[in-house]
Amino acid sequence: MNELVQIAGPPTELIFGDWYPAMRAGELRAGKTAKAMLLGVPLLLGRKTGGSLFALRDLCPHRGIPLSAGWFDGETVTCKYHGWRFEPCSGQCVEIPSLTSHETLDPTKIFASAFPCEERDGYAWVYLPEPGTGRVGDALPAIPEVPKFSTRYRSAHLLAELPCNVDHGIIGLMDPAHGPFVHQSWWWRSRASIHEKEKRFEPLPEGFRMSAHAPSGNSAPYKLLGVYGEPIVTTIDFVLPNRRYETIRCGEKWFSSLTTVTPVTASTCRIDVYAAWNIFYYVPFVTSIATYFGARFVRQDQQTMIEQAEGLRFHPGLMLIDDADKPAKWYFALKQARLKKSGEHPMSGPVTLHWRS
Ligand code: FES
Ligand SMILES: [Fe+2]
Secondary structure (H helix, E strand, C coil), rough: HHHHHHHHCCCCCCCCCCCEEEEHHHHHCCCCCCEEEEEEEEEEEEEECCCCCEEEEEECCCCCCCCCCCCEECEECCCCCCEEEEEECCEEEECCCCCCCCCCCCCHHECCCCEEEEEECCCCEEECCCCCCCCCCCCCCCCCCCCCCCCCEEEEEEEEEECHHHHHHHHCCCHHHHHHHCCCCCCCCCCHHCCEEEEEEEEEEEEEEECCCCCCCHHHHHHHHCCCCCCCEEEEEEEEEEEEEEEEECCCCCCCCCCEECCCCCCEEEEEEEECCCCCCCCCHHHHHHHHHHHHHHHHHHHHHHHHHHHHCCCCCCCCCCCHHHHHHHHHHHHHHHHHHHCCCCCCEEEEEEEEE
8 A cells, every 4th residue: 555655646525424345354354353444544443253343443542552553352452552451342441450449430431433344245344424423323324235136146356456536536437438448458348449329327316327228339248148138237326425336137147246436545545346246157267257357457447547646646637528527527516415415416317428438
């Protein structure tokens, strides 16, 4: 991450009060902890002996040393400095070793910041409340999850760290015009295949959907699904704060993915892709082949954004053009509406956009 932080471009405003994936939950075996950062907040994640995940702000409430410098015995986290001990799911202090019987201080009234932490699709999702809102209540938004359309499926995940802020990561993700340039290759598509497209978009709560019944004929997954000879239905949804859901269905066969762009800090982010499918369920090696090509695809985006970050350091003016950058304009409008809690939506109804890609 360090090199990426060094070349990172300008910061942006962040959306608190929602769930973000911190890391793969499989990295947290029982009794283990790991450090992570989300929205500039240092975290200590871990799994208790009984299996439950926790996410603590990685700072001791006594004098601010990272709790990760201390010890975890599978039940409680002990601070390295003065040995205060915390139950990590609630953050409650259970022991202050320096207290004597003369003292009236009740350690259990003291809390380290603990954030809700839940496992979905193999990620440890952490809910980060608005700063200064104190302890989190029960009415939390739903935890994101990839829709699955059968009980048997395969899955894979990928990640890439980006040296740019979350806005550039997100608009890069919804940008239709970069495909033929950034992702050109024999198995995906070439520049020569550029043609005019017409796509229909409709508003969703805090987002929008692109739906298509006719496949985008020049890309590989569609060609693969085409062998089943049934109509292919695709939907791509973007919803705040950072989620792109894509589902492709063809009769009984389906492919479904969730891509999130998570702010690590105000000026850096990370793309996580989790995909599940039941196409070629019985064919060996499909997962590793899909992961290989998916990783290559994500690396192409990552490399481009590393180069873009070089330019962004000089604070250039930027342009969003119609119609190819219209989804990016909607994203910025939705984000502002969320930050101002205005409830406004940039789309008043379905819209058809045209571009060449
Ligand atoms: S700083 Fe953590 S116990 Fe004192
Ligand atoms: Fe891309």
